[in-house]
Amino acid sequence: MSSLNLSHLDQLESEAIFIFREVAAQFEKPVILFSGGKDSITMVHLARKAFWPAKVPFPLLHIDTGHNFPEALEFRDSLAKKYNVTLDIGLVQDSIDRGTAREEKGINPSRNSLQSITLLEKLEEGGYDAAFGGGRRDEEKARAKERFFSHRDEFGQWDPKNQRPELWNLYNGKKAVGESFRIFPISNWTEMDVWQYIKKEKIELPSIYFSHKRSVVNRSGVWIAESPYNTLLEKESYEERVIRYRTLGCMTITGAIESTASTLDDIIEEVAAARQTERGNRADDKRSEAAMEDRKKQGYF
Amino acid sequence: MTEKKGYMDMDLLRFTTAGSVDDGKSTLIGRLMYDTKSIFQDQIDAIEESSKNRGDEYVNLALLTDGLKAEREQGITIDVAYRYFATPKRKFIIADTPGHIQYTRNMVTGASTANLAIILIDARKGVIEQTKRHSFIASLLQIKHVIVCINKMDLVDYSEDVFENIKSEYLGFDAKLEIPDIRFIPISALHGDNVVDRSKNMDWYQGPSLLWTLENVQIASDRNFIDSRMPVQWVIRPQSDKYHDFRGFAGTINGGVFRKGEEVVVLPSGFTSKIKSIETMNGQLNEAYAPMSIALTLEDEIDISRGDMIAKPNNQPKSSQDIEIMVCWLNTNGLKLGSKYIIKHTTNEAKCLIKDIRYKVNVNTLEKIEGVDGLEVNDIGRIQIKTAKPLFYDPYMKNRNTGSIILIDEFTNETVGAGMII
Ligand SMILES: Nc1nc2c(ncn2[C@@H]2O[C@H](COP(=O)(O)OP(=O)(O)O)[C@@H](O)[C@H]2O)c(=O)[nH]1
Numbered sequence: 199m200s201s202l203n204l205s206h207l208d209q210l211e212s213e214a215i216f217i218f219r220e221v222a223a224q225f226e227k228p229v230i231l232f233s234g235g236k237d238s239i240t241m242v243h244l245a246r247k248a249f250w251p252a253k254v255p256f257p258l259l260h261i262d263t264g265h266n267f268p269e270a271l272e273f274r275d276s277l278a279k280k281y282n283v284t285l286d287i288g289l290v291q292d293s294i295d296r297g298t299a300r301e302e303k304g305i306n307p308s309r310n311s312l313q314s315i316t317l318l319e320k321l322e323e324g325g326y327d328a329a330f331g332g333g334r335r336d337e338e339k340a341r342a343k344e345r346f347f348s349h350r351d352e353f354g355q356w357d358p359k360n361q362r363p364e365l366w367n368l369y370n371g372k373k374a375v376g377e378s379f380r381i382f383p384i385s386n387w388t389e390m391d392v393w394q395y396i397k398k399e400k401i402e403l404p405s406i407y408f409s410h411k412r413s414v415v416n417r418s419g420v421w422i423a424e425s426p427y428n429t430l431l432e433k434e435s436y437e438e439r440v441i442r443y444r445t446l447g448c449m450t451i452t453g454a455i456e457s458t459a460s461t462l463d464d465i466i467e468e469v470a471a472a473r474q475t476e477r478g479n480r481a482d483d484k485r486s487e488a489a490m491e492d493r494k495k496q497g498y499f
Numbered sequence: 500m501t502e503k504k505g506y507m508d509m510d511l512l513r514f515t516t517a518g519s520v521d522d523g524k525s526t527l528i529g530r531l532m533y534d535t536k537s538i539f540q541d542q543i544d545a546i547e548e549s550s551k552n553r554g555d556e557y558v559n560l561a562l563l564t565d566g567l568k569a570e571r572e573q574g575i576t577i578d579v580a581y582r583y584f585a586t587p588k589r590k591f592i593i594a595d596t597p598g599h600i601q602y603t604r605n606m607v608t609g610a611s612t613a614n615l616a617i618i619l620i621d622a623r624k625g626v627i628e629q630t631k632r633h634s635f636i637a638s639l640l641q642i643k644h645v646i647v648c649i650n651k652m653d654l655v656d657y658s659e660d661v662f663e664n665i666k667s668e669y670l671g672f673d674a675k676l677e678i679p680d681i682r683f684i685p686i687s688a689l690h691g692d693n694v695v696d697r698s699k700n701m702d703w704y705q706g707p708s709l710l711w712t713l714e715n716v717q718i719a720s721d722r723n724f725i726d727s728r729m730p731v732q733w734v735i736r737p738q739s740d741k742y743h744d745f746r747g748f749a750g751t752i753n754g755g756v757f758r759k760g761e762e763v764v765v766l767p768s769g770f771t772s773k774i775k776s777i778e779t780m781n782g783q784l785n786e787a788y789a790p791m792s793i794a795l796t797l798e799d800e801i802d803i804s805r806g807d808m809i810a811k812p813n814n815q816p817k818s819s820q821d822i823e824i825m826v827c828w829l830n831t832n833g834l835k836l837g838s839k840y841i842i843k844h845t846t847n848e849a850k851c852l853i854k855d856i857r858y859k860v861n862v863n864t865l866e867k868i869e870g871v872d873g874l875e876v877n878d879i880g881r882i883q884i885k886t887a888k889p890l891f892y893d894p895y896m897k898n899r900n901t902g903s904i905i906l907i908d909e910f911t912n913e914t915v916g917a918g919m920i921i
Contacts, residue, residue: 202719202722202724202756202788203510203719204511204790204791205508205509205510205511206509206510206511206589206590207508208791209511209790210511211792212751212790212791212792213790213792215751215792216732216751216792219732219733219749219750219792220732220846222733223732223733223805223846246780247779247780247781248749248792249733249735249749250735250778250779250780250794251735251737251739251741251742251745251747251778251780252735252736252737252738252739252742253737253738253739335581335582335583336582336583342580342581342582342595343578343579343580343581361578362913362914363579363604363608363829363914363917364608364914365607365608365611365612365903365905365914365917366611366612366899366900366903366905367612367751367900368843368844368903368904368905370843370905370907370912370913370914372841372907372912373912374912385581386581386583386592388583388585388590390585391590
């Protein structure tokens with residue numbers, strides 16, 4: 199009997215594949231929210247596995263802040279091409295031009311909070327009724343109670359009191375006209391699980407996850423990359439450091455960590471010993487204890 | 500790092516925790532996460548900060564598991580939260596169910612996916628009504644392993660007598676339950692006694708610590724390897740020349756084993772065929788078993804769609820439109836005799852009618868209350884339903900996947916009931 203065991207990674211994979219297929223069956227027009235980070239790259243891999251040898255039956259949607267790492271954009275485009283998936287892009291700049299979003303002021307203006315506006319506009323425009331996100335419950339306190347099928351009202355808002363109980367593997371995606379769902383197939387994965395899985399499945403990642411030299415500035419303990427979107431303060435200056443990224447987002451607020459980890463094994467070792475959550479390096483989560491929850495209510499991933 | 504290889508290939512154990520308010524559940528979970536180094540420094544900083552703001556005199560580990568803002572303000576938890584930690588041996592998923600209002604509904608939800616339940620008892624209080632309720636729910640949901648943690652042993656001088664008395668009190672009523680494996684551990688969640696390491700304060704206790712028990716309890720044999728079932732979830736038809744004739748019946752194995760070349764039956768049509776291949780993106784397999792997600796191709800062209808059930812000709816699930824169910828009601832809008840709902844079962848769904856409410860269970864005493872015409876939120880009762888088309892199911896006792904259902908309100912689309920087929 200013991201030969202009929204599945205490892206934790208196999209079980210997590212199976213659960214995620216089940217979710218992808220369930221959404222394909224229960225919804226009209228699902229879409230995969232693709233941030234360019236390792237979690238969404240892992241999701242694309244899982245989606246391919248769910249429908250193989252057919253192609254992934256959903257497009258990817260990237261909400262582009264315009265402040266991306268160039269390496270991440272290149273990777274995004276080549277991934278879409280390689281697996282023959284449609285790539286839909288929503289530009290935060292378009293929302294700003296339309297006047298539906300307003301740029302933050304300050305030295306490192308984050309467009310993260312604006313992403314939710316563009317996202318909701320794109321979801322409506324595309325008629326998408328289910329959007330897959332790479333959110334995990336271990337990431338942040340507010341996510342610990344998140345469902346696999348997370349209901350959003352007609353304004354794209356999340357009401358913590360109005361979420362459906364999820365029992366066994368029975369997922370209820372029924373909704374009224376105009377309502378939609380966010381779907382989190384890797385809810386039960388931890389950061390470590392994702393890295394182990396990437397290694398096991400030999401999933402390719404953008405180069406910036408691995409150790410490299412970069413010009414950065416230290417801003418309240420966070421290493422911020424030199425980029426056209428960042429302005430130096432008085433007394434600040436860029437310096438070369440050997441760093442890597444644990445998460446990808448807006449260049450203006452995504453902090454790098456000093457690291458020489460250049461292989462997946464190095465990274466796994468580093469994650470095992472890490473003293474900070476991935477989000478700990480994102481300046482926007484530090485702004486308030488309930489920051490994540492507030493953004494979620496507005497429709498952020 | 501000699502462990503590294505093993506780390507890639509750990510087991511997975513899902514457990515739920517139950518206790519009434521202030522028994523120390525949050526402290527225990529916080530301790531397990533803290534002592535297994537599953538908590539990051541920035542999270543610790545955040546709770547240190549919160550503890551200070553609240554005026555707590557020590558870092559309150561319980562805050563780690565405290566979820567949403569509204570709840571934080573009220574100081575209560577009202578929904579199931581999922582927590583994660585791992586040791587080199589196993590990854591653990593905790594369904595942390597709150598001890599307050601709507602308890603039954605939350606515990607049923609958390610227990611539905613759990614292999615094991617931890618039931619907490621405050622050593623000063625002993626077995627109380629809630630303890631019985633938690634144990635009954637664990638039993639009803641067919642959780643095979645229960646660890647009764649008698650907590651706050653530090654407040655009763657680590658007394659063996661107190662522990663033994665509570666243990667025999669518990670064993671006195673558990674005769675009514677169907678839990679094959681019950682263990683008792685005296686702990687102090689606050690000080691860590693017997694949580695990760697054996698306690699030095701309780702020489703009289705010879706058993707293993709809680710974490711050791713969680714790491715070593717055998718769960719593989721709890722799965723059903725006899726009754727082969729695969730509900731068809733999706734049909735894969737690639738629009739490509741290379742796979743022009745490919746028809747893959749995709750699904751997650753719900754029980755038993757399927758092997759290449761074996762004969763299978765497809766329900767409801769009753770047609771039989773042989774398994775031509777078991778497909779995954781990483782290659783073909785010779786056998787597939789629960790809970791793998793795969794795609795089957797068959798030798799013969801038969802019409803198969805989502806909601807169909809694939810089984811073995813000599814071992815088929817039951818098929819009926821008249822089904823008896825133990826249901827837990829989840830919604831403030833109560834269940835009424837004669838009303839209609841949508842029933843979701845495996846990958847299938849149908850309309851159904853509530854034909855009879857046989858009885859309601861008093862979850863504290865396990866007494867049956869007959870002659871009721873409705874169930875309220877958090878009630879558990881046995882009902883009879885009629886479905887608009889036959890379902891292919893097994894009793895929940897035999898298979899948790901093919902024996903479970905949810906009921907959906909047609910008008911609000913909410914999930915209102917959770918049921919176990921009898
Ligand atoms: N002395 C002692 N106090 C404990 C122990 N476990 C928890 N507590 C305290 O009991 C109170 C309630 O604990 P908490 O974990 O919040 O309980 P919950 O409501 O079950 O989550 C807190 O003040 C804890 O510090 C223990 O083992 N010994």
